[in-house]
Amino acid sequence: MMILIELSYYSMYGHVEKLAEEIKKGAASVEGVEAKLWQVPETLPQEVLGKMGAPPKSDVPIITPNELPEADGLLLGFPTRFGLMAAQFKAFLDATGGLWRTQALAGKPAGIFYSTGSQGGGQETTPLTSITQLVHHGMIFVPIGYTFGAGMFEMENVKGGSPYGAGTYAGDGSRQPTELELAQAFHQGKYFAGIAKKLKGSSQ
Numbered sequence: 134m135m136i137l138i139e140l141s142y143y144s145m146y147g148h149v150e151k152l153a154e155e156i157k158k159g160a161a162s163v164e165g166v167e168a169k170l171w172q173v174p175e176t177l178p179q180e181v182l183g184k185m186g187a188p189p190k191s192d193v194p195i196i197t198p199n200e201l202p203e204a205d206g207l208l209l210g211f212p213t214r215f216g217l218m219a220a221q222f223k224a225f226l227d228a229t230g231g232l233w234r235t236q237a238l239a240g241k242p243a244g245i246f247y248s249t250g251s252q253g254g255g256q257e258t259t260p261l262t263s264i265t266q267l268v269h270h271g272m273i274f275v276p277i278g279y280t281f282g283a284g285m286f287e288m289e290n291v292k293g294g295s296p297y298g299a300g301t302y303a304g305d306g307s308r309q310p311t312e313l314e315l316a317q318a319f320h321q322g323k324y325f326a327g328i329a330k331k332l333k334g335s336s337q
Contacts, residue, residue, distance in 0.1 A: 134165060134333065135165060135167055136163075136165055136166045136167065136205045136206070136326065136329055136330050136333055137166075137167050137168075137169065137203060137204050137205050137206075138160045138166060138168045138204060138205065138206045138208060138322075138325070138326055138329060139168075139171060139196075139200065139201065139203070139206070139207050140153050140156055140157055140160075140168060140169065140170050140208045140210065141172075141201075141207065141208070141210070142170075142171070142172060142173070142209070142210035142211060142222075142246075143172065143173045143175075143210070143211045143212070143222045144172070144210070144211075144212070144248075145185070145187050145219070146187060146188065146212075146306050147188060148212065148301050148303045148309070148310060149210045149211060149212055149246070149247065149248050149301075150191060150193075151301070151309065151310050152210060152300075152301055152310060152314070152315070152318045153170055153318075154170070155310075155318035155319045156168075156208060156246060156299065156321055156322035156325075157169075158319055158322065159318065159320060159321060159322025159326070160208075160322035160323065160325060160326040161322075162319075162323050162326075163323055163326040163330060166329070166330060168326070170193045170194075171195070171196035171200065172190065172191070172193045172194070172195050173224075173225035174195055174196075174221070174224075174225060176221050176224050177221070186306070196225075198228050198229045198231065198232055201237070201238060202232065202237040205241070205332075206241060206242045206244075206325060206326070207241060207242070207243045207244075207272070208243070208245070208321075209245050209246075210245070211247055211259075211263075212247065212248045212249070212303070213247060213248070213249045213258075213259040215255075216254070216255035216258040216262065217255075217258070217259060218259060218263050218266075226266050229270070232270065233270055236270075236271060238270040238271065238272055239272070240271060240273065241272050241273065242273045242275045242328055242329050242332055243267050243272040243273065243274060243275065244274070244275045244276070244277075244298055244325045245264075245274075245297060246298045246321060247260060247298065247299075247300050248301045248302065249293065250302070250305075251304070252291065252302065254302075256293055256294065256295050256300050257297060260276075260295070260298055261297065273332075276296055276297050276298060277296060277297075277298055277317075277321050277325075278296050279296060280320070280324055281316075281317050281320050281321075284313055284317055284320075287313060290311070291311075292311065292313050292314060292317075293310075293314050294314060294317045299314065299317045299320075299321040300314070301314045
């Protein structure tokens, strides 16, 4: 029994993409699990992205809503914009109305990961306000809780993430995910894949 985990993300400067890559490694470390990376479509013109200093996109394929029902579990990643998911990801989810009408995603486990610009910039409000998207599709939200152990209680160093999911801080764009943040991302992938595997097995 092969389990397919799809990681769909939007990343303007690469921070969320780094988390996605590590989460994929964590998910793929679980026996019988395949993890696949997808990018959601960009909605800004190249001219605007250039003015914002956004680097070129990676060669990770672009997802359409039609690919979502194939997955046994979905992990969704995005940066925050004023405490909410970025508009690019919201636009992608807005295009899933057909899946909602047929309840194609109902019952699927889903998790969230994210980046913010600062410590008070939405590490909890971003995933919290995004859960509504999962609820309307009838998906099962899978948080990491405090399963990351001691890493959840780090106080000496700045660390993104929360019981909702893995996270990082972008700062002015120059800060990259730390080893601890990447370790939490790996943990989320592994933990989520284990849950998805159990759910799939129980439905057989």
